[in-house]
Every structure is written in C-alpha cells, then in structure tokens.
Amino acid sequence: MSTETLSLSRAMNEGLRKAMENDPKVLVMGEDVGKLGGVFRVTDGLQKDFGEARVIDTPLAESGIVGTAIGLALRGYRPVCEIQFDGFVFPAFNQITSQLAKMRMRSLGTLELPVVIRIPFGGGIGAVEHHSESPEAYFTHTGGLRVVACSNPSDAYTMIQQAIACPDPVIFFEPKRRYWDKAPVELDLSAAASFESAVVAREGTDVTLLAYGPMVKTCLEAAQADEERSIEVVDIRSLNPLDESTVMDSVRRTGRCVVVHEAPVFNGYGAELAARITEKCFYHLESPVLRVGGFSTPYPPSRLEDHYLPDLDRVLDAVDRTFEW
Amino acid sequence: MSTETLSLSRAMNEGLRKAMENDPKVLVMGEDVGKLGGVFRVTDGLQKDFGEARVIDTPLAESGIVGTAIGLALRGYRPVCEIQFDGFVFPAFNQITSQLAKMRMRSLGTLELPVVIRIPFGGGIGAVEHHSESPEAYFTHTGGLRVVACSNPSDAYTMIQQAIACPDPVIFFEPKRRYWDKAPVELDLSAAASFESAVVAREGTDVTLLAYGPMVKTCLEAAQADEERSIEVVDIRSLNPLDESTVMDSVRRTGRCVVVHEAPVFNGYGAELAARITEKCFYHLESPVLRVGGFSTPYPPSRLEDHYLPDLDRVLDAVDRTFEW
C-alpha cells in the first residue's frame, strides 16, 4: 500500500494516467485537453506522454465529442471525454440521452459503450454564467447511464479508473471547487470500494445528511460544527444506481434526513432521494426528509452565489427544522 | 357560451387558429407544419389561411427551430414551435435550457421570450423508438420555463391560447395518444381557469391520484373501476409552477396519494410531487406517496409498452398498497 498527498485535480490526472497505461484502448478527448492540459489541468502532460492519437484536442463541438466517442467505442476504444464546464454539456444532450444511454439496449446487448463523460460541475468559484451548473438530475433520470460524483482526491483517483473500466457509459461529475483540495490518496486500488457504493463519511446517530460531490465537504463541516447533535454524513458517490442499503440503513438508524446538493431543489436529485427514502423508511422517519439546494432559478451572478449555494448555516438550519416537526 | 365537440388534435388546431387571428405576431413553425399540417394534423390548414410567412416549414434542425424562435421573439414575434415527437426535442436542449429559459433573467428583465414549444409526448400508440418519450422532468427542473400538459380537448383549446398569451417561455406537452379523443369544448375563454391551476377532475375521499397529460384518463378510469374506494383525481395541468394548494388540499383530505406518469419513476416528476407533498402534509399522510410510472430503462419496443406504461391495474395496485401500510 502506498499513499501520496494529492490535490483532487492531480488525483484525477494520476487516475487517468494509470488507466491509459493499463489499457492502450483508453483515449482522452475534449477541448484543450492536449498541450494546455485542460482548463483545470486534469489532463496535464497526458498528450506529451501518450501522443496526439490518444489525447485528442477536439473541434469545438460537444455533440461531436460525444458522438465521435460513441463511434470510437464501437471500434473498440474506451474514450474519456472532457466537457470543459457543466454548462456546455447541453449541446451533447441528444447524443447522450438518445444514443449513448440507449445503444446497448437497442442492440440487444451486442454493443458495448464504455464511454466516460467527465464533467467539472457546481459553483463556488466566482465564475461567469454557464460555468457553475449542476446538471446531474438530467442524467440520473436517463436510463442506461451510470452517474457518479467524486468528492475527494482519493475517490477521484479510484472512481475514474473504475468508471473507465466499466463497460457501461458513465457520467462522471467532478466537484470543480474542490479541485485544489488535497488529501492522501491510496494508489493501490485493490482494496477500494466499488464506485457503485455509498459510504458513510462520518458516523452519527441523530440525523443523516446525504450529499455528493462538492457538498460532502460542506456537510462534514456542518456536522463538525454542530455541538448539540450527532450528525451522520453519507457520501452518495453513485447517483444511479443508488446504493439504497447504505442510505436506508443510515436513515433508519437516525430517523431524520436532510439531502444537500447545489442543483435546484425542484425536481432535483434530492427529490428522488426524499421520495424513495420516505417510501422505504416511512415508519422510521420522525420528520419529512428535507432538501437543501439551489433555488429554482437560473444560476445567479457570482456575487450572489454564496446565497444560492447551500452552506454550513443553511444545512444546519434544515437540521434544526427536522427536529421541530 | 358556445361549445363544440372536438378531438384533442382538432381542439389544438382551433386554439392555434384563434391565437393567430387575435395576434398577427403569432407564428407557427416546425417540421412539416405547412402543407402537411403536421404529422398529427394539429396545424392543418393554418398555412393555407395565414400564409407561409406565419406558418413556417422549417429546415430539419431542432436546435435551429428553438434558436430562431428565440431570435423571432427578440424581434417582437410570438413563435409557437412544434417538435415533431418527444424524442426529437433533445437536439434543441441546449437552446432551451441555456438560452430560452435564462434569457429574461440574464437581461435583467429587459427581454421577453414568449415562445411556446409544443411537444406531443408519451407512448401507447405502437410507435418505433424515440416516438414515445416523456421528457417533462428535464424541463420542470429547469428554472425559467413554464411547463404544462393538457389532458383533454377542452384544456387543449384553452391552455394553448393561454400559453401563447403568456410572456414567458412555455413547454407545452400534448398527450399524443389522446389526440383522437373527443369531448365538448367551450369556445369562449372568458371563464376558463388559469393554465397555472390544477383541477380536481373527479372528487373522492379515500385517496388522491395525481396525474397530467395522458395519465389523467387512465386515472379517471381507474377511479371509476374501483368500487370499494372513493378515489379523487387531480389533473396537475401545470407542472411548473405547481398549483400546490389544490394538490395539498386534496392530499390532506384523503391522507393517501399515488402519483402517476409515463416517464421513468427514477427522478421523474413524481419524485418532486412525492417529496413536496411529504414535506407539506407529513402528519396527514397515512402511507407514503407512491409512484406509478415507466421503468428506469429506455422506452421498450412497442410490443412491450403495455407492460411499461401505467395502466388501470397498476394504478389500482398502487392504491391497494397505500391501504396496506
């Protein structure tokens, strides 16, 4: 076992590098992923080491990125596409929903589509519009896709490799504002949990916080800050499929639950969690599952994002409310 | 007051015609909407009567349909776009989510985007793939859009006119398999309920069925067929914004609720209804809000759609279960 302290973006980079070393069919493609190494430097140095045929600076056309990745997969490759920012995945939406997600099923299982679509997502970095979106619910509602989000360097390193090894298409969300967070990373994957599993990131007994991606850290901080209650934090990690047993176990133990994400609450992923948990844990719940998230508006100008994004106070306010029912 | 018996598709046609007569800025655009009158004949005869400048057979390019409609709206027009089938709205997804939905807000309210996007949606007509989708949740999760669905000829006639008159962009879902259903239509709009309101389509006391579009009829039939229980059916009509008071009133009265839609259950619109109702009516609920819908898979080949789509039996099975808690 060997560990190394890495930033999340560096851990992504090491994970990609490992995957490329292990399998010559793995390709990296996207806008500016080559010499520049991507706008977040996640692909830094890969083109230099693996060449232009495997690390492809693509035309500026997202539908094309996903569409040609599908074609490459049909020819036996394992493309890892980078969508430069969350807000730019929408031109590729048709290729993702109608083609990538459905092709295996449409082919009666004869075709395999091991395509990973990496999306740096979420706000909190003071960016201009379209650079802070949280579009995960569009994908979790789309059968045929696996949807995961990493929250820390260790998972970034591990989960990207698991996603690339997966024979199904994976939408891989990266918590943009955590790219610079550092933590020790275990470089040996052999003991790693499956990327389909949720993990209890912090144990507690009074209330469960459910989160993924950037909000896991926020929830951990909230749990830490709360001196009165014992707060459990579950890192969902895999949004589809959902690791129901880990989630339900926790809620059944605590009897209270708050779901936290940056995406708008209305019809967001939290709605599914709340509905499912209520159905599965009806008699265990002391209060309804509450949701803390972005508002049902377009993402605001960055000077307002501190209001828009859930923070420690808003999370704890919701925790308070679960005790007031 | 004058009523006329019309099919749903004919009622749509009459509603469009009225809107075009009342306002010379109203345009109809889409693939095959001209001479052919649309594949469902919803625009039948409009080009003949209003000319090619107002009823536009567009290039085969959905992003272009919505993108140019935005431009036409910026020049003072009120375009009504037809997307030929639900499965073909995805190429326009970027224009809808990042441009149409956000432009008013981005312009600090100086720009108005009175664009209606009509989408015949849902299955049950034995069609080939991509012709039976229920993509509403993608739009209800997108702030800036109004999302409505009509379920009967009368609402089709009324709601399309209200949608066209609305200064905001409206995603207008039409229940494809109900196009041929006939009913009396009140032609005078003056007494019509706002298209933002839900309506109690059938009164009952034991359990509330919530539905919209094609599933309203299914729920009414289920309610009718159940001789043991008194089932209330609420036609949601407006998915965003949701008429919470009508919905919550009903559930508080009955204490039980089943949500029915054709779309996949996972992160579907029913998730939002279930989560919201549970939060607002926690102590009124005798059992969790149950959801009946499509499965979390791509839409199956049509020979399997009777299994995939909620029907009377599956709705009543869920009703049964709400009494077993």
Place this chain on the structure above:
Amino acid sequence: MTIDAARGAPPSTGAQSPSAPPELVQLLTPEGERVEHPEYDVELTADEIKSLYRDLVIVRRLDQEALALTRQGELGVWASLLGQEAAQIGSGRALRPTDMAFPSYREHGVAWCRDVDPVSVLGLFRGVNHSGWDPREHNFHLYTIVIGSQSLHAAGYAMGIQRDGGDDAAIVYFGDGATSEGDVNESFVWSAAQNAPIVFFCQNNQWAISEPLERQSRIPLYRRAEGFGFPGIRVDGNDVFAVLAVTRKALDNARSGQGPTLIEAFTYRMGAHTTTDDPTRYRLEAELEAWKLKDPIERVKAYLVKNQMADKDFFESIDDEAKTIGSDVRRRCLELPDPEATAIWENVYATDHSLLAGERDQFTSYLGSFEEVTR
C-alpha cells in the same frame, strides 16, 4: 402581415435551385444506354450486372412484402425504399466486408448487401425489438431514427480505423433533410479536421416527409462538402453502375489517406415517407410520373436485354427467387415472437444494476399476483 418581396420571401427565393439542373455522374441512362464518364467508370462482367439486377429486384420485392405486412397490421410502420434501390445496392456493393456502414432507417437495401437477414430488419417496425441484428457481425450498425446522429458515430468510428491502421473505411447514410442537422455538419467538421476515412452518402430523394429540398438548401447538396474542404459529388442515384463507381472511388480515396467525400445520390422517394404518411397532401402526381421513367431497375433490365446478357428465363427466375425470399420473410415475420416482459430490463446495463433489478422483481411479482387470482 406580408413579407417585403424585395427582401426575398422565405423560403422561395434561393439564389440557385438546389435540385436543378442535375449535373451528375451517370453511366447508364434511363433507357439503358451505357455512357462514358471522364473520371468515373466501372468494368462489370455480365454476371456481376446480373447479380446487381438480382439485388435490385429482391430488395424491391422485400419492400413490397413489408408494405403488405404493414397494411395487414403485422408491422406498425414501414419506411419504403421504393425508387432508391440503385442508390442502396450500388453503394452497398461497393463496400468491402470489413468496411463499416452506418444506416439511417431506410437502408433495407444496404442491409441486404451486408447479409443482414431481412426478417431481422422487420423487428424494429414490428415493435418486437429496436434492432434485430448484431452490428459487429455484419459491419452494419443499428438503424438510427434520430436524424443525423449516426453521422458522428461514423466519424468517430473512422477515427478508430485511423488509430488501428489498415485500410478499412466507414460509410454513413442520411437523407437530404438530414443535411440541416447540426450533427451532420459537425461530422463534416470532424472528418475534415481529422482527415478521417469516411464516405458521406446522402440519398437526396427530394423530400423530407412533406418538405421539398428547397426548405433545406438553396444550392445542390453535394456542394456542401466544398465548404468543409473535401470533395462532394452528385451521382445519378437511380443508376446502379454510377453509384457503384462513385462510391468505390470515394472509399478508395478514404482508404488511401485522402479523407472524406460527400456523395449526393440524386434519387426520388417513390412512395410515402412511411406508411403513416399521405403524400397527396403535399406533392403532385406529375412529379412521380416523371420519376417513374427513371426507374433504377428498368434501366438495368433494358441494358441486359439490349446486350443480350440475359433472357426471359433469367428475369423470370429472379422474379421467382424474389417471390420465394419474400414469402419466406413474410412467414418468418409472423413467427417473430413477442418479447417477454422482463426484456424491458435486459441489456440496459452490461452488469447488474440494483435499481433495475428491483423494478424487475417488483413487476414480476406484480404480474404473479394476477396468476394467483386466476388460479
């Protein structure tokens, strides 16, 4: 409201008509005369020509069988290839087995050339599956209904060929209407920038459902390619010789590192768009009559007769064979089993998926509850 005439009323005042005059590559006239072309030619033995003739007759027959099955309620819908046989057989026969073809939804003739069992083509239209063949086995991809999407798959596949080495090529089929979609144009961008070994095969059948070509373009479609920096060529799509020659050349260019070519096969959709369409609402009988004279099969027959390459017996035997194949396909179509309900959850993911497993189990026990009642 009127449109200022001087500004050009949309969409009628295109600078140049997109469909006329059809300056195109032709090697066989509608009357069955062989003509020379300075750049394109093809040497064909009598057997080869007869084989092409056989293909043309069989795929037309299969098409008629499918139409009949649809009328009888055995298929939900059918997209007829009537009139486009030469475009499909000519291009399909130009392919090598290891080349990869990406069809839209009307390429039943190409499917035939790729040895796809005609019955498996019917599955989609009968509603028993979304596709009935293994695309890898035939190097013939799934039908793609969402217009234009497959063009990018083909471009990506061709990029894969480049990375593998060797001299395969990819070909992608789409219609005149499809040229308006962003995806088709992006596939031009990608293929040109990557110099990918791909042939874009556009069957310009003059109509996109009810819309004539003028709604999509004001110049001939083959010229679109120039703007992206690769050659475009218009071929008589009803002339199987010319289509074969032009496609072969384009494929060879792709193989030898010269990148993409756009072929516009100028043809005509003789039938309705699909069996649910009513073309009398939007087009004139006269147009149809004019195109009947350019029939892709008649001209080969005339050529064979004129050159005494085939006699009445031959033509009859082909008709008989087509009939036999047709009846066989009809019989096997009726035997196509409806899928089991549990097929809904199959093949969606390669590996186990807890959500789907849960749904499937719940539904199975729900179905079981009826049996209990019945018992």
Place this chain on the structure above:
Amino acid sequence: MTIDAARGAPPSTGAQSPSAPPELVQLLTPEGERVEHPEYDVELTADEIKSLYRDLVIVRRLDQEALALTRQGELGVWASLLGQEAAQIGSGRALRPTDMAFPSYREHGVAWCRDVDPVSVLGLFRGVNHSGWDPREHNFHLYTIVIGSQSLHAAGYAMGIQRDGGDDAAIVYFGDGATSEGDVNESFVWSAAQNAPIVFFCQNNQWAISEPLERQSRIPLYRRAEGFGFPGIRVDGNDVFAVLAVTRKALDNARSGQGPTLIEAFTYRMGAHTTTDDPTRYRLEAELEAWKLKDPIERVKAYLVKNQMADKDFFESIDDEAKTIGSDVRRRCLELPDPEATAIWENVYATDHSLLAGERDQFTSYLGSFEEVTR
C-alpha cells in the same frame, strides 16, 4: 498505439492549410499605405479616419483598464480584445443604429460602437449581473458565452426583419472555434434557405483557447459559406478600413434581399484567452512578435501622420481622452453595487411564480433569523 501515417495522422494532414496563405481584402497595409481593391473600397474623410482612430485607441484603453481591474480582483475574469480592435470597430461602425448585433463575449469594441456604457459591459465579469445593458435600447444583444448559440438568434431575428419589411440587417459575431459548433452551421442552413438579411462576422483570431485553427478546419473558414450557397470573404481583420468596407457591402447586400454573407476577419488574439489562461503553454512567442507588426492601431496612426491628417496634439488628446474615459470606467466599476439577495428570484419569469415566491419568502425569513440573533 500509432496512427498509420499513410491514413493521415489526425489532425495534421489537412489538404490545405486553413490559415495560410491569407488571401484577403486589405485597404491599408501594416505600414499605413493605402491600397486599392477592385471590389471593395471606402471613401473616408480625415475626420472619419480620426474618429475611427479614436475608437480604436479608446477600446484598447478600456481593455487595459479591465485587465488591470481583473488583476486587482475587481473583476472575476476578462476576455481581452487586444489585437482585434479593427475587426470590431470596422464592423461596428458599418452598422446602422437600427441594425441588430449579436455578440459573443469578446466584442467590447462593438459594444462601444453601439453606445453601450463600458461599465455595464463589466457587470458580467465582475459577477454583479449576467448583462448590464438593455439590448433593445442599443440594438446590441446580450453577450453569449455558450459558443455559437447566438448565431441562431441572429438568424431568427433576421427572419423577423423579413417579416416586418424595411431594410434593417442583423450581424452576428463568433470566433474561429465556434465554426465547429452545430448551431453555427444550422444558422448557415437557416439563413441560406430563408435568404435572411444577416451578416456572419467571424473573428478568426487563430486560436480557440489553446487550439489552433487546424483543429477546426483544413481550409480557410470564409470558404465554409460556399457550401451553404452564399458568399464568404476574408478580410484583413487588423485593417479597419477594409473591415468597414467589407462589412458595409455585406450589410447592404443583406438589406437589398441578397441574403447572408460570411466575413472572416483574419486577426490575432494578442493576449491570453481570458485572464485565467496561460498561453505560454501552447503557443510560441515568435507568432506574437510577427503579429505585433500588423497592429491595427499603428497602421492608422502611420496613415494619419503620412497624410498629415493629424499631429502630435491630436494623438495626445486622444490618449488623454482615452485615459479619462478609462479612469471614469474604473471608478464607476468599483462603485457597482452588489445585488440584493432577492435578485436571485427577480426577472426569472415575467409574472408571479408561486414556487419562486415561496423560495424567496422562505429565504428572506431565514436571513431574518440571523438578524434576530444579532439583535
């Protein structure tokens, strides 16, 4: 894994280089010599030239001010127009007030021509709003960051002009990279088919962030238009006279019912893509040096001097004015107030929206709860 060299290693073996040789319309050489062009010319008085010079200097100064503000943390990010002043001023000054312009995110020079207060251009970059001007008041649309989207808005707007009559025109700005997006190509399709009064103004500044033009196209971009059936033309984008002449002509053609034109303004992005970019990672200093010699401002200055149209005093007064405007903008930028939290829910819908009202009220009382504690 290697790529078979014979098949053309992507993406280097384009048939023709997309950036060279730049055969383009030029009316003023980098040295400030006036040259003739058989098709394009422009008559300008000394005052007009001085006015153009003033524009160029001011917008460069404003750009520098914005860069400084960004370095000081007053703006979150800035997309510099350095090097592209002539392309923007030349085209912006060719517009009539009633023409409508659709910018991308770098057209601060065009904004200047449309009388948009430079401070309101900063709002987006400072994060206080998504746009600070009323697009209807200036006939200058919002900045559009999602590459290419605005091209369809412009096409639709131009279709609206057709329906209204009159002789307005629309112009849309996008970059070289943007030409790969489906939307831009669809806007070509639409505008051609509808014969819409529109000018596509592509500032080819040679780079899309780190990607050189070769990643997008293997032939010069202006030629893309041919494929769609309308004229494309390349102009020296650093020559304000030529840009003005070419844009004016294209707009006039649009006005008179001749439909769209694509103008490729051949220029260079002298700075980083934005202030968060580091161009040393991907491009060579030498390229920058070469383009410095083609500076768009120096050549006008040289011309004015050579022709004794302006003296030292004039140049100093312009510099002073630019400085004054710059400081004023800086001062007012710092004064831009942060929006109220409730602005999150404002202007999302035109009329009341129960969901948003509920969220706003809940949030307001949540914020209020802190005040209670503080009191």
